[in-house]
Each structure stands twice: as structure tokens, then as C-alpha cells.
Amino acid sequence: MANQYSITVGDVSNATLKELKRAGFKTSQVIDAAIFVLGADTLARITRWTREKRNDEVHQQGDEE
Numbered sequence: 001m002a003n004q005y006s007i008t009v010g011d012v013s014n015a016t017l018k019e020l021k022r023a024g025f026k027t028s029q030v031i032d033a034a035i036f037v038l039g040a041d042t043l044a045r046i047t048r049w050t051r052e053k054r055n056d057e058v059h060q061q062g063d064e065e
Contacts, residue, residue, distance in 0.1 A: 009017065020030050035043065 017027050017030065021027060038046070
């Protein structure tokens with residue numbers, strides 16, 4: 001049975017999903033495939049890495065001001 005989620009994505013993710021939609025892919029299928037292939041552990045590592053990178057960028061911008 002299908003489950004529905006409402007998500008918010010950043011600009012880069014939005015552009016990627018729009019590009020894939022233009023290529024004929026459904027957003028839900030793209031996200032489902034990514035989760036299936038990558039798995040929970042890999043997605044958790046990617047999420048932690050992304051958070052750290054974004055936090056570092058915010059701190060660097062604050063230091064430059």
C-alpha cells in the first residue's frame with residue numbers, strides 16, 4: 001500500500017526533481033528508487049555530511065562579515 005508524504009526540498013533538489021519530471025519520471029518514483037538503492041544507513045550518512053557542510057558554510061560566511 002502506498003504512503004504519502006509532504007516534503008520540502010532545497011533549490012538544488014527542486015531543480016533536479018523538475019529536470020527528472022521533464023524527462024518523464026514521477027517525483028515519487030525517483031525518491032522511492034533513491035531510498036531503495038541507497039538505504040537508511042547511507043541516507044543518514046549523507047544527511048549528516050550535508051548538515052555539517054551547510055553549517056560550515058554558514059560559519060564561514062559569518063566570519064567574513
